Structures are given as structure tokens and as C-alpha cells.
Amino acid sequence: MVHAGKRSLFWARMKDLHIIDSSLLKELKLCCVKETKFLPKESGLKLMESASAKDPNGVSAKCRDARVEDLWSLTSFFGYSTQTFVQSVSLLDRFLTVMKVQPKHLPCIGVCCLHIAAKMVEEEGNISPTHELIRISQSKFTVSDLGRMEKIISEKLGVEPRAVTALTFLHLYYRAFTSVIPPMEKMPSIVRLEAQLKACFCRLAFSKAKPSVLALALIAHEFETLKTMTLSKILQHLQKNLKISDSLLLHWKGLVASCMAAYCSSQCVKPDHRKLVWIVSRRTAQSLQANHFRVPILPTIPEGSWGEIESEDSFEDSSSGEDSPCGSPGSDGEGIFFPASFLKSRNFFATHVLKMTLLTGKNTKMVRIAKALGLVILCVAVLILSLISYVSLRKDNLFTSSKYYMGGPRIMFHAGFRSQFALNFLDPSFIPLTSALNEELQGKPYKWKFNKTAHYQQRKDIFNFIDISSNFSLTKDSVRVGQLMHFDYSSHKYVFSISNNLKSLLPDASPIRNKHYSVCSVVGNSGILTDSHCGPEIDQADFVFRCNFAPTEVYSKDVGKKTNLTTFNPSILERYYNNLLTIQDRNNFFLNLKKLEGAILWIPAFFLHTSATVTRTLVDFFVEHKGQLKVELAWPGNIMHDVNKYWKTKNLSPKRLSTGILMYTLANAMCDEIHLYGFWPFGWDPNSGKDLPYHYYDKKGSKFTTKWQENHQLPNEFKLLYKLHREGAIKLSLTHCS
Structure with a gap:
């Protein structure tokens, strides 16, 4: 009876609203008027369909489709949006139907259309340089060729930034459906619909369709399996208002269905995104210098060797990349050994x-x-640089203990910093700190004493910018289903819709409200914890913060066992649990979560748009296992704006703050005294001079990486934290604990 009452209320609401909002209908009709302006010429499409693939004087349908698939791969490689891809295909089709083009010029035209579309759609910082675009696309033309072609295309087509495409209608239709359907109705995701639209664009036949008809046919095909009266009613209403006949819709729906069936079959040759990464991975692209630009065809890695290189490069283009030694949210490139200024x-x-x-x-x-x-x-x-390393090694061999020769470790200590300065990893302003560090680690021991006044002043300064307790997590009352969330570190155009499932996982109130602890340990993931024997000291704290779901069992003597809160970047599912694609992956993840019983899992899902898909997988998993896991979930909203604002007052403004310094910031809301462990952003041990791994849990023999330089300012973060340590506001552990 309750459901019947809700349905009758829903139909009454639809009737009052005339099913679809009038302003939305008005926008749809306006787009229908404009769409003809952006259609490819019909006679040109017929010529392409009739052209032979071997004809040197004309572009065939097969040739055009292959070029569009290449554009899809390039779009994926450079992280461009679906809108950029759709705009580039629209420009390509329109140009090919008004100009007589030889197949040999098609690569230049295709890449040029993508570059024009990217400049119209993407933010300036996200647009790839033209020489990079040419090199990654494996093309033989030059930057000046691209510039001339861009001018020709712009003049012939009169390029406009707000072109009406099938994607325009797809988003408008989707808004129409989501604005009126009841919460109990199922809806396919817009991401899935966009992917299907891209597949259609890889077939010339769909260029004949009006954008309004193609988008509606795509939605009709997708909704056909759901078979609900609500969706059918809205579909009919859209048809009627946009004057799309049943026969026309049926025709294109049939073509969409056959395209999807063919596209999902094993025989179909889909755009191979990975192949492009094999040809030139991002790491390789970074290391290529200016003298490589004239090479007409870069060497390719044989497809059969994927297994050999997957472990090294397979995650270079994933959503969030590696975490920093202090638990950074990520960086997605390997970086180069020598800094850019040195190479320049x-x-x-x-x-x-x-x-x-x-x-x-x-x-x-x-x-x-x-x-x-x-x-x-x-x-x-x-x-x-080799001599610097050699001095350190020789001193380490000659004087195995500092009691025999106090100068040995001191030389190694300064040699370590000199190598960092030589490589431009450290700012010269860091130099005054080296003497203080040297005094503490090698000379007279510095006896740390807690300064309550300094701690409370630091806490007060942070609270002037951030209400940590309120912003620690979204709650059921703070959001609504369908609300669009933006991402802290991505363009404002990217959004994430709050689903019923996600809302059901949100806490009723902030998990840290009214929580108060005397002493807290904040544990970073730096290699300095290796053989530190700090585990018992860390576990003595009343509350222990950890970063990025770092393992503790095998390393408990150095990092402890106790965990009260750990961050969980959604990309961890990709990197360590294969996106939960197999039963074994799901079991492993479930068992590791069981070990965190009673702890808070802090999930920063709204930092980067690239983690959106993985977040949905994570939400589904937690809904599926609701009641079986005793972890407390926390989903922070857009907290980073205020956090960044505060640290900017301390002259710290990296592309992204590390997770470690973020955890320290949050700890101020709960802790009277804060002790930091595993915060050391250098590849050598300040106590012994020996090499350190990047993380304490890295494989034995792993080299310290500098990939964090792309996104973080770890030495500057350390400099600020060490200053607070000297003032007594926090305790920063840099020596072994026993």
C-alpha cells in the first residue's frame, strides 16, 4: 500500500510538471534548431561510403573509422574528456565531407581536430603540447604542418566552442530522466552511455544520424532491457516534443543494437588503448629529449612482451598513482632521475x-x-654524483660504528644532503636546517620537550581555517541523493553524483565528534621506519593514524600493530586488488578489512575525478558486505580547499599535499600531543647513511624514487614539521627507538 501511494504521488507530480521541466524542454528544442549547423555534408558521407579502401585519392569509410579509433586511444592516453573526443570526431567528419582529402593527409587532419577540440574543451593546463601530441600519435608531420592544417580547418568550418553534438543531447536527456524518475527505478550510468556513444562514433554510418535522434536511440536501446512504464512514458514525451517519428527512432535503435552486439563480440577490433601505451609509455615520453623529435618513427615494444613490462609501467596511467613516503595521495608519472633544470x-x-x-x-x-x-x-x-655516493659507502665500510670515528656518519650525513642539493631536490633555504639536524642526530643529543603553548597555538591557527570535526566526513544529513560533488584536485567540470548506495554508507554524525585523546601517533610510510624498532612506542599512543591502508603485520616491530584510523585512496583497489574482479581479490580485500575491526577507514573519494569509477566499485562492495565488517567508514567532502588555504600561509603550496601532512592536520582536532613517525623524504638513513627504500614495505633492494616531485613538496613539508618539532609543538621521530 505504501509503494502504491508513492507511485500515485509520483504520477501526480509528473502530471503537474508536464513530465519534463519546461526550461529543459526549451533547451532541448533550441539545440534541435542548432544541430543541423553542425552536421556533416550528406553527399560527402555517401562518397566516403562508396570509396574503396585502396583508393589513393579518397578517404574510405574504413580509413575514417580507423582514424576515429586512433583518436579514441589518444583521448584516453592524454586523459581528455568524452566531450573532447566527440567534438574532434564532429570536426573530422564535417571537414572530410566538404574537402577532397587524400588518405596520406588523414593522420594530420585527425590529430589537428583533436588538438582544436582539446583547446575548446579542456583547461589550459591539461592540453598536451603539439610536439607531444605528434610524437605519441606516431605521426610523421611537423608542428608547423599541424599549425597550417589547424588554420585551414578553422577557416573552412568556422569552429565554434559550443557545437551541438550527440553528447549534448545525451546529457540533456539524462537530466530529463533523472529529474523525474522515482528513486526506486534503476538507471544506467552516464559513463556507460558515453562509452556506447563513443563506440557508435567509430562507425561512419552513425554520422548520418541527427545528434538528437542518435542520443535518444542510444538511451531507448539501453532502457529497453529495464522495461519500466516510467521510462517509456518519458521517452514518448521526448519523442512527441522533439517531433521524432517512431519509424526513425526504431531504425536508429536497431543500428545501435547491432553496433553494440558487434562491439561486444570477440571478433570486433576495438580501439586498442593499451597498444598506444606500449608504443610510448608516459615514462618513456618524459625521458625522450629534444634530439628525438626528428626521429620519423619511434621504436615500438612488441605486443607479446607486455608480460615483461606490465609490473613497471602498467599503472603509469592509472587514476591516482603512488603514495609518497609520508603517505601521499598520489602522483601518476615516474619522473626522471636528473631534474628538469639540470637537463635544460x-x-x-x-x-x-x-x-x-x-x-x-x-x-x-x-x-x-x-x-x-x-x-x-x-x-x-x-x-x-657517483663520487658522492662512493664517499658514503667507503665511510660506511671503514667505520661500522660511530663510536670508532664520529666523523664518518657526519660526513655521510652531509654527503646525503649535498647530493640532494646537487640534484635540485632541495631548496637552498633548507641548508640552515642541516646543522640542527646534524646536532640532533650526530652531535649532542637534543632532548625534546613538549611545549603545550606552541601546540595549542598551532591548533588554534588551523581551526581558524578548517572546521575539522564538521568536514571530517559527509553525513546522511549533509547530502541528498542526486547531489553533484566536485573534485578537489580536478577541473570543476568533473562531477560525481551521490547515489542511494553511497548515502546509505555515510555516518549519521561525524565519527570524531566529541572524541578526545591524550597522545596520538601519526605514522607515515617512509623507508626510515625500516629496522627502527619503533613498533612498541607507536602502539603506546591512545590513537594511531596510518596512511593509505599500509600493511603492518609483517613489519609490526618497526611500525606497530595498532590502527585506529587509516586513509584509503580508492586507487588502492586498482593497484593491489585488481579492481575486485575475481573472487580471490574480493576475499583478500575482505580479510584485510576484517583486521581493522573498530578502526575508521577514511576514504578521500572526491580528491581526483580519475578515481570515480573505482569509488563506485568500492561503494558496491561495502553495500554487499554491510553488517559483516566492523570498520567505521568516513567519506570526506571537499575538505582540501580549506586545508590548502591554511598551509599556503606557511608558504607551502604544492600541486597536492601529502597524505602524511593531511593526517597531521586532522589529528589536531582530536589529540593533545602528536608524535610523528615515518616522515623522512630522503633516500638515505640520517643515522647510518645507508640507502633507504621509498616505503618501509617496499621489496628488499628497492631504490628510492623521486616520482613525488611532480605533485608534492616533501622536503618543504618536512622543513615545516621539523620546525614545529624544535618548538616542541609536535614530536618528530628520526632516530631508532631502541
Whole structure:
């Protein structure tokens, strides 16, 4: 009876609203008027359909479809949006139907259309440089060729930033459906519909359809399996208002169905996104220098060797990347060993010598000498760095204990910092701190004493910017189903809709409301914890914060066992649990969660838009196991705006703050005294001078990585935390605990 009452209320509401909001209908009708302006020429489409794939003077349908699939792969590689892809295909089809194009020019035209679309849609910082676009697409034309082609396309088509496409209608239709359907009705995700639309665009036949008809046919095909009266009613209403006949809709719905069936079959050759990554991975692209740009075809990695390289490169283009030594939210590139400024100066010198040689009219032999000179300079730099490392190793071998020769560790300590300065990993302002660190670690022991006044002043400063208790997690009362959330570190155009399932997982109130602890341990993931024997000391705290679901069992003597809160970046599912695709993956994840009984799992789902899909998988898993797990879930909203604002007052403004310093910030709301462990962003042990791994849980022999440089300012974070340590506001543990 209750459901019947709700349904009657829903139908009454639909009747009052004339099913679809009038302003939305008005927008749809306006787009219908504009759509004809952005359609490809019908006669040109017929010519492409009739052209032979072997015809050197005309572009065939097969040739065009292959180029669109390449655009899809490029869109995926550079992280461009669906709108960019759709706009680029629209430009390509319109240009091919008004101009006579030879197949050999098609790669240049396709890449040019993608570049134009990206400049219209993407933010300036997200647009790939033209030379990178050419290189990754494996094309043979030059940057100037691309510029000339861009001018031709712009003049012929009169490019407009707000072109009406099938994606425009798809989003409007989706809004129409979601605005009126009752909560109990199932709806396919917009991401799924966008993927199906992209598949349709890979077939020339769909370029004949009006965008309004194609989008409605796609939705009709997807909703057909749901067989609900509500959706049918809205579909009919849209048809009637946009004057789309039943026969026309049925025709295109049939074509969509056949395309989807073919696309899902094993025989279909789909756009191979991975193949592009195999050809030039992001790591490889970063390490290629200017002298590679003239190479017409870059060498490719054979497809059969994927198994050999997967462990190294397979996650370079994943949603969030690696966590920092202090538990960073991520960075998605490997980085290069030498800093950009070093390489730039080296390349500038070699280029300058080369130019001077050419200007003085020397022959090719002199050119070779100039190149060799540049190489010699590079070798000398590498030799200097090697000598620094050699000094550290020799001192370590000669003086195994500091009691025999106190100068040994001191030399290693300063050598470690000198190498960091040489590589531009440290700002010169860090230099004054080295003497204080040296005094504490190598000279007279510095006796730390808690300064309650300094701690409370620090807490007060943070509270002036951030209401931590209120912003610690979204709650059931703070959001509504269908509410669109934006992402802290992504463009404002990316959104995430709050679903019924996600809302059901939110706490009724903030998990830390009225929580208060005397001493807290905040544990980062730095390799300095290796063999530190700090586990018992960490576990003595009243509350223990950990970062990024880091393992503790095997390393308990160094990092402890106790966990009261751990962060959980959704990308962890991708990196360690295979997106929960197999029963074994799900069991492993479930068992690891069981070990956290009573702890808070703090899930920053709204930091980056790239984690949206993984977040949905995570939500489904928790709904499926509701009641079986005793972890308390916390889902922070857009907290980072205020957190970043505070740390900017301390001259700390990286692309992204590390998870470690974020956990320290949150700990101020709950803890009277805060002790930090595992906060050391360098690849050498300040106590012994030995090499350290990046994380304490990395495989034995793993090298310290510098990938964090792309997104974080870890040395600067450490500098601020060490200053607070010297003031007594926090305790920063850098020595072994026993």
C-alpha cells in the first residue's frame, strides 16, 4: 500500500510538471534548431561510403573509422574528456565531407581536430603540447604542418566552442530522466552511455544520424532491457516534443543494437588503448629529449612482451598513482632521475655550441665534436654524483660504528644532503636546517620537550581555517541523493553524483565528534621506519593514524600493530586488488578489512575525478558486505580547499599535499600531543647513511624514487614539521627507538 501511494504521488507530480521541466524542454528544442549547423555534408558521407579502401585519392569509410579509433586511444592516453573526443570526431567528419582529402593527409587532419577540440574543451593546463601530441600519435608531420592544417580547418568550418553534438543531447536527456524518475527505478550510468556513444562514433554510418535522434536511440536501446512504464512514458514525451517519428527512432535503435552486439563480440577490433601505451609509455615520453623529435618513427615494444613490462609501467596511467613516503595521495608519472633544470642547462649548452659551430661555417666533423662535448659534460656530472655516493659507502665500510670515528656518519650525513642539493631536490633555504639536524642526530643529543603553548597555538591557527570535526566526513544529513560533488584536485567540470548506495554508507554524525585523546601517533610510510624498532612506542599512543591502508603485520616491530584510523585512496583497489574482479581479490580485500575491526577507514573519494569509477566499485562492495565488517567508514567532502588555504600561509603550496601532512592536520582536532613517525623524504638513513627504500614495505633492494616531485613538496613539508618539532609543538621521530 505504501509503494502504491508513492507511485500515485509520483504520477501526480509528473502530471503537474508536464513530465519534463519546461526550461529543459526549451533547451532541448533550441539545440534541435542548432544541430543541423553542425552536421556533416550528406553527399560527402555517401562518397566516403562508396570509396574503396585502396583508393589513393579518397578517404574510405574504413580509413575514417580507423582514424576515429586512433583518436579514441589518444583521448584516453592524454586523459581528455568524452566531450573532447566527440567534438574532434564532429570536426573530422564535417571537414572530410566538404574537402577532397587524400588518405596520406588523414593522420594530420585527425590529430589537428583533436588538438582544436582539446583547446575548446579542456583547461589550459591539461592540453598536451603539439610536439607531444605528434610524437605519441606516431605521426610523421611537423608542428608547423599541424599549425597550417589547424588554420585551414578553422577557416573552412568556422569552429565554434559550443557545437551541438550527440553528447549534448545525451546529457540533456539524462537530466530529463533523472529529474523525474522515482528513486526506486534503476538507471544506467552516464559513463556507460558515453562509452556506447563513443563506440557508435567509430562507425561512419552513425554520422548520418541527427545528434538528437542518435542520443535518444542510444538511451531507448539501453532502457529497453529495464522495461519500466516510467521510462517509456518519458521517452514518448521526448519523442512527441522533439517531433521524432517512431519509424526513425526504431531504425536508429536497431543500428545501435547491432553496433553494440558487434562491439561486444570477440571478433570486433576495438580501439586498442593499451597498444598506444606500449608504443610510448608516459615514462618513456618524459625521458625522450629534444634530439628525438626528428626521429620519423619511434621504436615500438612488441605486443607479446607486455608480460615483461606490465609490473613497471602498467599503472603509469592509472587514476591516482603512488603514495609518497609520508603517505601521499598520489602522483601518476615516474619522473626522471636528473631534474628538469639540470637537463635544460645541459641541452642549452650543447645546443649553443652546435649553433656557434654552424655559424662559423665548420664542417660536419665539428658538429660531431660539439655533440661529443655535450656528452662529456653529462658524464662529468654523473661522475661527481657517483663520487658522492662512493664517499658514503667507503665511510660506511671503514667505520661500522660511530663510536670508532664520529666523523664518518657526519660526513655521510652531509654527503646525503649535498647530493640532494646537487640534484635540485632541495631548496637552498633548507641548508640552515642541516646543522640542527646534524646536532640532533650526530652531535649532542637534543632532548625534546613538549611545549603545550606552541601546540595549542598551532591548533588554534588551523581551526581558524578548517572546521575539522564538521568536514571530517559527509553525513546522511549533509547530502541528498542526486547531489553533484566536485573534485578537489580536478577541473570543476568533473562531477560525481551521490547515489542511494553511497548515502546509505555515510555516518549519521561525524565519527570524531566529541572524541578526545591524550597522545596520538601519526605514522607515515617512509623507508626510515625500516629496522627502527619503533613498533612498541607507536602502539603506546591512545590513537594511531596510518596512511593509505599500509600493511603492518609483517613489519609490526618497526611500525606497530595498532590502527585506529587509516586513509584509503580508492586507487588502492586498482593497484593491489585488481579492481575486485575475481573472487580471490574480493576475499583478500575482505580479510584485510576484517583486521581493522573498530578502526575508521577514511576514504578521500572526491580528491581526483580519475578515481570515480573505482569509488563506485568500492561503494558496491561495502553495500554487499554491510553488517559483516566492523570498520567505521568516513567519506570526506571537499575538505582540501580549506586545508590548502591554511598551509599556503606557511608558504607551502604544492600541486597536492601529502597524505602524511593531511593526517597531521586532522589529528589536531582530536589529540593533545602528536608524535610523528615515518616522515623522512630522503633516500638515505640520517643515522647510518645507508640507502633507504621509498616505503618501509617496499621489496628488499628497492631504490628510492623521486616520482613525488611532480605533485608534492616533501622536503618543504618536512622543513615545516621539523620546525614545529624544535618548538616542541609536535614530536618528530628520526632516530631508532631502541
